[in-house]
Structures are given as structure tokens and as C-alpha cells.
Amino acid sequence: MKKRTKHLMAAVCAGALLLAGCGKHDETLKIFCWSEYIPQEVIDRFTEETGIPVAVENFASNEEMLAKLLAGGGDYDLIQPSEYAVQALMRENLLHRLDDKRIPNLKNIAPEFRSMPFDPGNRFSIPWLAGFVGIVYNAETVTRPIVGFADVFSPEHAGRIIVVDDPREIVTWALTTAGIPINDVSDENLATITPLLQDWLAKVKIYDSDSPKTALATGDADLGVVWSGEAALLFDENPKFQWVMPAEGVHMFVDNLAIPKTARHKDKAEEFMNFILRPDISKMISDEFPYYNPNAEARRLLSEEQLNNPASYPPGFDVTTAELFGDIGEQASKVDELITTIKLQ
Amino acid sequence: MTGAAALSPARRWWLPSGPAVQRAFFGGWTLLVFAFLYIPILLLVVYSFNDSRMNLHWAGFTTKWYGLLFENTSLLRAFHNSLIVAGASTVLAVLIGTSAAWLLHRYRFPAQRTIGLLIFIPLVIPEVLMGVSLLVLFVALGIPLGYTTLIIAHTTFCFPFVLIAVQARLQGLDPSIEEAALDLGATPLQAFRLVIIPYLMPAIIAGALMSFTLSFDEYIVTLFTSSAASQTLPLKVYGMVRVGLNPQLNALSTLFITATILLVITAQFFLRKKNS
Amino acid sequence: MAVPAAATPPATGPLLPRRAGLGAWFFLTPMLGWLLLFVIVPAVMLVVVSFSERDSLGRIVYSFTFENYLRAFDWTWLRILGISIWYAFLTTAICLVLGYPVAYFIGRSNDRLRTLLLLLVMIPFWTSFLIRTYAWISILSSQGLLNAALLGLGLTTAPIGFMYTPFAVVLGLVYNFLPFMILPIYTSVEKLDNSLIEAAYDLGARPTRVFLQVVLPLTRPGIVAGVLLVFVPAIAMFAITTLMGGGTNPTIGEVIHNQFTRARNQPFGAALGVLLMVVFIFSLWIGTRQRRGYDE
Helix, strand or coil, X not given: CCHHHHHHHHHHHHHHHHHHHCCCCCCCEEEEEECCCCCHHHHHHHHHHHCCCEEEEEECCHHHHXXXXXXXXXXXXXXXXXXXXXXXXXXXXXXXXXXXXXXXXHHHECHHHCCCCCCCCCCCEEEEEEEXXXXXXXXXXXXXXXXXXXXXXXXXXXXXXXXXXXHHHHHHHHHHHCCCCCCCCCHHHHHHHHHHHHHHHCCEEEECCCCHHHXXXXXXXXXXXXXXXXXXXXXXXXXXXXXXXXXXXXXXXEEEEECECCCCCHHHHHHHHHHHCCHHHHHHHHHHCCCECCEHHHHHHCCHHHHCCCCCCCCCCCHHHCEECCCCCCHHHHHHHHHHHHHHC | CCHHHHCCHHHHHHCCCCHHHHHHHHHHHXXXXXXXXXXXXXXXXXXCXXXXXXXXXXXXXXXXXXXXXXXXXXXXXXXXXXXXXXXXXXXXXXXXXXXXXXXXXXXXXXXXXXXXXXXXXXXXXXXXXXXXXXXXXXXXXXXXXXXXXXHHHHHHHHHHHHHHHHHHHHHCCCHHHHHHHHHCCCCHHHHHHHHHHHHHHHHHHHHHHHHHHHHHCCCHHHHHHCCHHHCCHHHHHHHHXXXXXXXXXXXXXXXXXXXXXXXXXXXXXXXXHHHC | CCCCCCXXXXXXXXXXXXXXXXXXXXXXXXXXXXXXXXXXXXXXXXXXXXXXXXXXXXXXXXXXXXXXXXXXXXXXXXXXXHHXXXXXXXXXXXXXXHHHHHHHHHHCCCHHHHHHHHHHHXXXXXXXXXXXXXXXXXXXXXXXXXXHHHHHCCCCCCCCCCCCCHHHHHHHHHHHHHHHHHHHHHHHHHCCCHHHHHHHHHCCCCHHHHHHHHHHHHCHHHHHHHHHHHHHHHXXXXXXXXXXXXXXXXXXXXXXXXXXXXXXXXXXXXXXXXXHHHHHHHHHHHHHHHHHHHHC
């Protein structure tokens, strides 16, 4: 090997290690969020207007986020937990208290979202988007009238159903059907709903939390229980996809932004929070993710079409009465095991 | 002497009793397998020009996905990160693998067999195990996740490939070459550098290529050992793909393949020039 | 693929592998140290974690308990491990059948063709495996290419559900692991001594017999290497199995990943991981015994 090539190699190596060493751009705002849940436009706009560079890392579930956060992996400035994760983090004192004076746009949030049970007064978190898990079906191939879970999991739909791959969610639907409070996830209650779950899951063809709309769009599934945003996207593509809020009961989820105690740039994080609470920016978020926007000022900027999407803004649904998830701690493991066991049968 | 031994290597295929059939069979089989390997790739390329987001039907020719690709800063940054990590890992893997292969070949160490087994472990270990155990280690040692941990992780499963490739090549090394160099007054280190390494080049390059490829496409181990700033391409792609197919990814893949093919053709061209 | 264990010294001469002196040990230490620190130590830590507990938020609490292993030996998890091993076995078998002839053909081709074919085998690797897997989804889905072709040719009247089935899972796995089978076998084929084959022909053996009784045994090291490189990683593969299988058939890799994420139970995940390690070490041990058997 020529001497020069060897020196080049050594230089590359050294350079790479150096880069590795100063991989910390200390000015960068580090965000830990769901995959593709913050529009790139929003991030770019933020950097443009404030000059603060942003680095984004994704997780696929709240537990993954918690696991990484608690393992000390990464000093994130902003995280995007769901309501029960906020509750858990608050209880363990792992979130920074928000400085209201730095987030004047808090006033844009609709009043019902300013007094959520898990964080009344938005002391530690601000709502990002809210949503529901409900039923979507292809009106062209599904003939039976669909009103609730019982209709979805009826024998004629066996092998044509898609559900989100979220054990907690699946268990919740069964609990609701059995009339049990959704946060009462005890071993006895799990045992009670096991036969129902066995009956249901035997008919499921696909489990997909990431993009359930794909299988519905390609016709590999005819109906399913999915996130409202996914259904809204399907509805936009083709009105043959109908949305139904299950008669047995629906719970709401709220995704939020919060600042972990290990954050290095609390002030920049608060600036970002204030930024996305602006009506025009919030509208950008809604444009991309047709979930329920908790920002009252932003909702005024949405189009008729957007507000009339039954999956985004279910008519007649009273947000203040919606049930929310609480943290179930160690039972998460039991829930996961139950669903895994049933899947095998 | 029968015709066989008198034939040149190229013609030994065409022995009378049926290898023609054999060759046709094997050749045909190879063709089918390659078709299997390449149909999805061709599809990817075609779809990168399809004017449809969900790519279920052909809706018209467009190059807009390529345009969007070059504006997608986070994707480009992830690509950049992947290059850095794969590059650094490959360099380290080559250094460690080549030197270790040579040492193991040239000197007799106690517990040689155990060492050999140890080397084989990162090669074959299920990625999830490696990812998980490294995460546990890094957290316990307090090493923050990022470029460093990624490069360490990737180098760990890459260097055995280089080592084994070089070892294979060493099996065919004629010891008298090194002897001659030493007789001519070279130190062992010089002999290694000026005689052995050129001989080993093909194996080193093969190992390096394999190493780079594996590191670049590694998803599972990376999932456990990276962080926001060092997010690599597979992670970013998985995130994008999760929410539905994005033709920008098809465009990226097509560009990749094209770049690789061009690189290979150029390399071949230069090699041939050098030889003639 | 070469045997990484004891190096066989070539003809006699003063440069036989000498006993390792201090200098040699000094240069070997980086690699050994690396292996020790980043392979052995993590494995040990995993075992340690598998005996601990966790709190409600999922953080590890270092105590000593057998609870995770007691749980791991439950039928559910063993069954998942069994299914994963079965899928890996199928994948390996199919890769072997598909890949051997290709490796043989490439190995026996002339130089130029050989380089070209090898590159062709490697090129799909340069696209992300996720995107390649997704390409298969668009081929196999109800409105995908395969069904369109079958319907167009009149071979079927309604779309067949290829996706989200064990068939799709194995196909995805085979597609991903095929090059890992082809390359090691190719290195073995390339080293074949032509004179042995010609001798067999000269002795009057028919091609099939030559292949089965001369070529196959001679390429055994490559086959064993290929099998190891496919079988073991395939057991714990999860991204592909989830995408192609629709989540109805969880594999052990997925389950372990789940423990570290949504189930908030890292110690249990570690216990499952240790079980997997045992399977993996066992396969490795059998594999190296096979190859040692060949050497002696």
C-alpha cells in the first residue's frame, strides 16, 4: 500500500474520531419525538426565525421514550410524551416546571385543555395534539352496520380486521366493553376480559401501529380500530372510509411537549413551545396531522373541510367528559404478556 | 493423457460428459435467483419516478421526488451521519482486523482456538442481543450515546469480517516471500508493510466493502446505541417508512445504486488501465 | 470461508508460526481488549441484569431474583422462541437451496464474469433493507404487482392474500439473508482444486455423482459458514418479520425489544436475551465442531 494512502486513512480515522468527540453541538435544541410527528417545515421555520439549530430523534412508543430517558441516554431538551407518560414523569419529578412568562401563547390553548386531569394549569406540559382510537371501515366492502367493537369483531369480518399494535389500547377496548374503568388494569380484570380478547384477536389479520392506513388503502383489510388521524387521512383520500366512535366508549389521548430535568437548554425549549403555540404554526401542524387540535386560535384558521372531518373533530363529542389514560406502571408488562400470549393462539 | 488436463482453465467447463448441461442448469438457476433479487430493486427505481404518493399505480413520470429529496435536510443529515459512522467503523475495522489476522497467522498464541471463537461471536450474534448488551454497558459506564458509541458498536461487528477475509487470503501466502524480504535486510514491520499488505489488498478491500455495507445498513444495533444528533439513515428511513411509503426514499435508493455502479465501473476502468 | 481457529502452517521452514513474543502480544492486545470490553463484558452485564428487578417506571433495580427466569420458562415465550427458530431454519434451508447453485456458478466462472456477478449480489445491499422490504409489500399486497399479474393472466379470479402471512415473513427473511449464504459458499467454491474434479470425471463418474460426492463435501466449510451466518441472526430478526407478517406472529427478537420498550421490563428482556444467547452459543459450538471435523 502506498505511504500516502496509509496516511490518508489515518487522517480519515482521526478526523472521524475527532468528529465523534465533538459531536455535541452545544447550541442545538434536541427534540425527542414520535416518528414524523413534527413537520419538518415547522422545525425549519423555527430555525429560520430564531437561528437555533434543531436535532430530532424519534421513538416509536412512550415506553421507548421513557426507557431511553431513564437510562440516561441522551440529554434531550424537549420530549413528546402522551398524557400518562406526563403523569408518570411528573410523579417522579423528572420534568421542569414551565415558566409561563416565557410562553405567552399559552393563552391560545382551548380552556378544556388547560385543565386536563394529568396536568391542570399546564405547569409541566403543553398539549400538542389530541386524538381518539376508533373504528374505520371501508363502506364499499363492509355491509353490516357498524356501531361499536362488537360489530367490528363479528364472525363475518374474520381475517379482514386491522388493529393498532398497542397492547394497552387493545385491552382498553375490552375493558370498556366489559364496563370496567380503563385505568383499572388489575390482574383480576385482565383475567375477566381474557375470553373476550381471545375471541376478538383470533379474527385480527394485521397489527400495525405505524401506518394502519396502508393496509386499508391497499384492500388487505376492510375495517379496523385505528388512530383518528389515520382515519382522517383515509377519509381525505376517499370518502368511502367511514369513521365511527365506538358505542361502548371512547377514550381520548393527548400528546404533549415537556422539558425533562436533564435538558440543557430549557429556555430554548420554552421558546420552541411558544413558537408552536402560534396559530399559524399550529395550523401547519394540523394540516399535516389531522388530529384534534387543542389550540383554539389555530382552529379558527382551519378550513371547513378540515373541521368537518368526522375523524378529526367528531361531531357531538364533549372533550371535557373524555376518559384519559393514567399510568399503569408495572402492569404494562402484564398487559403486553397477555396480548402476546393471545396473539399466539 | 485425457483431454481434460490439457485444456486451459477457461475451457475445462466444456468437458464432454455433460457439464454443458450442468453449466446451463447452474447458469439458469443463477439467472432466476438474480431476477428474484432484482425485481424489488427495479420496482424501487421505477417508483422513484412515479407521480403518486402511495405508489399503488403508475400515475405519470416525474422527477419531483429527487428535488424534494435534496430539500429534505433531516434525511440528508442522517445520510451524512451514516457516512461518517460507516467510514470510521470501516477504518477501525480494517486496522484491527488486518493486524489481528496477521498476528494470529504468524505467531502461535495460547488458547488460539478460544480466540478464534471469540472473534466469531460478533459476526453471528443476533443484533438485538448486541444492541441490548451494549446499551446496558454504555449506560453503566456513563458513556453518553452518540457518535462514539455508534462507532464502537459498528466496529465491533464489522472487524471480524475483515479479519476472516484477510485470514483466508493468508492461508495462501507463501512464507518464502516474507523470508526473502527479511533476508534482504527488511525489519519484520517493513516486511509487513511493503510485502504482506500489498498481497493482502484484495482481501482487505473485500472486508472493507463488506464492513461499510453492513454498517451503513445497520438498523437494530443502531436503534439501541444512538441519539438525536447521530441519527443514521436506517433509523430515519424507518421513521419515514412507518408513516407510509415516501417516494423520496425510492429516489435516494436509486441514486445510491447508480452511484455505486458508476464507482465500480470507474474502478474497473482504472484497474484495467493500470494492468495494461 | 476460512476457519478462524488454529491456523494451519504451510510447508516447513524457519517462518513457522513462532511462539508469540511480547511484541506480538502487544499488538494483539487492542483486538483482544476490544472483544473483551465490547462483547464479553456486555454479555456478562446482560446476565447480571437478568437477575434484577425493575420499578414502576421501568428503571433497573439491582437486586437478586429468579423471577425473570421463572417467567421466561413459561410456555408463551418458549413457543415464540421455538417459532423463531423454525422460521430461521426454513430461511436457512431455502437460502441454501437457492444460493448454493448461484455460488457454484459464480465460483466456476471466469474472472470478469465472476467480479460482475459478485458485485450484482452485493448491490441490493446498498439500498436500505427497509425500503427493499417495503418494495416487497407493494409486490405482494392485494393490489400489488403479483396479484395484478395473476389476475391479468387469468390465473386467478380474486386477489390472493400473500401479505401478512408466514409465507411473506419467510420470503422477506430469505431475501435479506441470501447474500450471506452465497458469499461464504462462493469462497469455498473458488478454492476448489480442479484436478480433483477432473480426476473424478476421468475415473468415469457421472456429473451428478461428482457433484454430490466430490464437490459438495469439499465445499463443506463454506456451507457451514453460510448456515451459521444465516441461521443465527435470522432467529432474532424482528423488523422484517413485523413488517411482512403484520404482527400476528411475534418473534423472539420483537419480544425482547418490546421488553426494553413498551413492557418496561428490562430484566425480563435480559433474561430472554440470555436464553437466546444460550441457543446461539450452542449453534456456534455445533458449527465449529462441524468445521473442525473437516480439518482433522
